[in-house]
Amino acid sequence: MHELGVVFKIIDDLEEVAQENDLHEINSVTLSLGEVSTVIPDYLEDCWKWAIQRTTLLKDAELKIETIPAITYCSNCGQTYETVKYAKICPHCGSDQTWLVQGNEFLIKEIEVPDE
Amino acid sequence: MRIIELNQSVTASNDKDAENLRKEMHDDHILLLNLMSSPGSGKTTLLSCIITDMKEDVRIGVMEADIASDVDALKIEALGAKALQAHTDGMCHMDAGMTRRAYEALDTKELDMIFLENVGNLICPAEFDTGAAINMMILSVPEGDDKPLKYPLMFEKSDVLVVTKMDTLDYFDFDLEKVRERVKVLNPAIKIFPVSAKTGEGMQALEDYLQESLNKWIS
Numbered sequence: 001m002h003e004l005g006v007v008f009k010i011i012d013d014l015e016e017v018a019q020e021n022d023l024h025e026i027n028s029v030t031l032s033l034g035e036v037s038t039v040i041p042d043y044l045e046d047c048w049k050w051a052i053q054r055t056t057l058l059k060d061a062e063l064k065i066e067t068i069p070a071i072t073y074c075s076n077c078g079q080t081y082e083t084v085k086y087a088k089i090c091p092h093c094g095s096d097q098t099w100l101v102q103g104n105e106f107l108i109k110e111i112e113v114p115d116e
Numbered sequence: 117m118r119i120i121e122l123n124q125s126v127t128a129s130n131d132k133d134a135e136n137l138r139k140e141m142h143d144d145h146i147l148l149l150n151l152m153s154s155p156g157s158g159k160t161t162l163l164s165c166i167i168t169d170m171k172e173d174v175r176i177g178v179m180e181a182d183i184a185s186d187v188d189a190l191k192i193e194a195l196g197a198k199a200l201q202a203h204t205d206g207m208c209h210m211d212a213g214m215t216r217r218a219y220e221a222l223d224t225k226e227l228d229m230i231f232l233e234n235v236g237n238l239i240c241p242a243e244f245d246t247g248a249a250i251n252m253m254i255l256s257v258p259e260g261d262d263k264p265l266k267y268p269l270m271f272e273k274s275d276v277l278v279v280t281k282m283d284t285l286d287y288f289d290f291d292l293e294k295v296r297e298r299v300k301v302l303n304p305a306i307k308i309f310p311v312s313a314k315t316g317e318g319m320q321a322l323e324d325y326l327q328e329s330l331n332k333w334i335s
Binding site for chain 1: 117118119120121122123124125126127128129130207208209211239240243265269301
């Protein structure tokens with residue numbers, strides 16, 4: 001639902017990075033997106049395509065999305081499991097004392113830029 | 117072509133803006149509370165009750181984030197509080213930048229407490245720090261006691277949970293103890309206040325908490 005706002009935020013951050021590194025063009029942007037980060041990749045890509053047209057820095061930039069799988073840890077039995085498949089209840093022992101280890105990340109991992 | 121590694125969080129710049137705004141409002145001696153809830157949870161009614169009860173001692177302002185309407189702000193102003201309607205232009209949450217613009221548009225430092233009524237939904241507002249000192253979530257009895265299971269992040273990020281419309285408890289299948297249990301698993305430090313703005317039940321405890329928080333913030 002807030003993918004467009006997120007895209008604007010990424011563009012702002014990259015404008016800052018560009019200024020610090022004296023960049024005038026970015027060829028691609030790689031995001032690391034957790035599986036349960038509440039951002040929907042398809043919507044993100046649509047918003048991206050629309051928003052970058054309004055910039056010069058990112059006009060032709062390709063968006064690459066890497067997914068980080070969601071993993072939950074059970075503090076009762078000490079095992080981990082796939083969050084999306086089993087949610088809050090541990091499939092090994094049935095406990096609800098479980099915590100997300102990874103999967104809600106949302107990072108700008110790297111950018112590709114022309115050689116100096 | 118060369119690669120520049122960044123590994124920076126997408127919300128990092130918002131976090132920085134929020135931290136700056138929080139510091140500034142601390143220097144201004146104004147306590148900002150970010151109210152988050154579903155539409156129809158009784159935010160405006162709850163605020164009206166708080167304003168009526170506390171306005172003798174505390175100067176209260178309200179910033180209402182709505183996608184497009186100004187009905188609520190008019191209601192609040194009629195009670196004598198300073199109100200501002202901040203349109204989010206269709207965005208589903210307030211971020212620190214929007215909150216700062218609303219704060220500047222209020223155009224006064226002659227306040228003690230400002231309530232930011234965030235956009236009515238339980239997902240996006242939880243993900244963006246507004247710069248508020250206290251995040252307050254409102255859950256009404258008719259919404260059901262299963263909300264902590266469906267929207268865990270909102271309950272994790274909130275400092276306070278106000279359960280509203282307690283006067284309707286007899287008509288709904290709502291178990292307050294279950295809510296307590298479910299919420300405490302997600303967020304052991306959260307404070308829970310069951311209230312009814314209609315009958316006044318529980319309002320004193322909530323208002324005492326607000327007064328104490330304000331005293332701590334400005335001391």
